[in-house]
Amino acid sequence: MTTIDRPVRPRRHRLVARAALASATTCALLGALTACGGDTAPHGGASAKPTAKPTPAWRTDPRSIAALGDSITAGFDACTVLSDCPEVSWSTGTSPKVNSLARRLLKENPAARSWNYAKTGALMSDLPQQVTEAAARRPELVTVLIGANDACRSDVRAMTSPAAFRTGFERSMKTLRKSLPHTQVYVAAVPDLLRLWSEGRKNPLGKQVWKLGLCGSMLRDPDDLTKPAQDRRASVQERVRAYNTALAEVCAEDALCRFDRSVFDYRFTGGQLSTWDWFHPGLRGQQELAELAFRTVTRKENPLKSEAASGG
Numbered sequence: 001m002t003t004i005d006r007p008v009r010p011r012r013h014r015l016v017a018r019a020a021l022a023s024a025t026t027c028a029l030l031g032a033l034t035a036c037g038g039d040t041a042p043h044g045g046a047s048a049k050p051t052a053k054p055t056p057a058w059r060t061d062p063r064s065i066a067a068l069g070d071s072i073t074a075g076f077d078a079c080t081v082l083s084d085c086p087e088v089s090w091s092t093g094t095s096p097k098v099n100s101l102a103r104r105l106l107k108e109n110p111a112a113r114s115w116n117y118a119k120t121g122a123l124m125s126d127l128p129q130q131v132t133e134a135a136a137r138r139p140e141l142v143t144v145l146i147g148a149n150d151a152c153r154s155d156v157r158a159m160t161s162p163a164a165f166r167t168g169f170e171r172s173m174k175t176l177r178k179s180l181p182h183t184q185v186y187v188a189a190v191p192d193l194l195r196l197w198s199e200g201r202k203n204p205l206g207k208q209v210w211k212l213g214l215c216g217s218m219l220r221d222p223d224d225l226t227k228p229a230q231d232r233r234a235s236v237q238e239r240v241r242a243y244n245t246a247l248a249e250v251c252a253e254d255a256l257c258r259f260d261r262s263v264f265d266y267r268f269t270g271g272q273l274s275t276w277d278w279f280h281p282g283l284r285g286q287q288e289l290a291e292l293a294f295r296t297v298t299r300k301e302n303p304l305k306s307e308a309a310s311g312g
Helices: 011-033 101-105 124-134 163-179 193-200 204-210 227-252 285-299 305-309
Strands: 063-068 114-116 141-145 185-190 257-260
Touching: 063 101, 063 124, 101 285, 124 141, 124 163, 141 285, 163 227, 185 285, 193 204, 193 227, 193 257, 227 257, 257 285, 257 305
Parallel strands: 063 114, 063 141, 141 185, 185 257
Antiparallel strands: none
């Protein structure tokens, strides 16, 4: 009987084969939990996702401030009749009677590191230009309070549409971020104009001033309680709420922007209104606005995120 000799496999080859089998078995068991072999991505496949950039931290002690907005921030009728009075502005005022946001945050020489670009009568459509002017100063914090004039028109039909208001604010934020990528933004809500009517109408002199045409959409015929008048005021209030929704939503898309709803929610009284027009904030009203802003700017957590986490 003829015996056929089989080739003897060298011992080194048997060891390599066993190692390869063990490696293949391990890969099969681990599956997607680990990568086997030197190349972690197959040819033509997607590579690992890059690590997300950390959210920029909000500083509670900015070193310079620029104020944007309308007559409220310009201090109109707050200390001089029918005139701007920026020294008592809630944002950048220098008067100790108000103790503005700038005085609270910039304790050393606040006047040299704060600038007010707010304009009496300004609409949201004017905000991009104010942003451009402020950008030259490169402030670390920008405050924005605007929108009352968009709702306070001669008639409800003349009010700025919610879509146009949102577009104007989006454009303003894009303009700001192009020049100031690291600047923080504090955005105050449009104040409650319906409460302004309910408080101001208690003063006979105030109602006489309103007859001159101040905020006709809300304040015209202040003692008229008929359904058409009430519906007109409700339309203005609804528009203000729409503006605040736009401000909050656009601001929420920017990691360094904080929206302050408390300016709308604050239950101000007639004693905080200007004694010349019962419409703009007087000294006490400017003081309260400064206090509300200071609370929001110096909070470690974004108030909007805190409300969302608590279901508020």
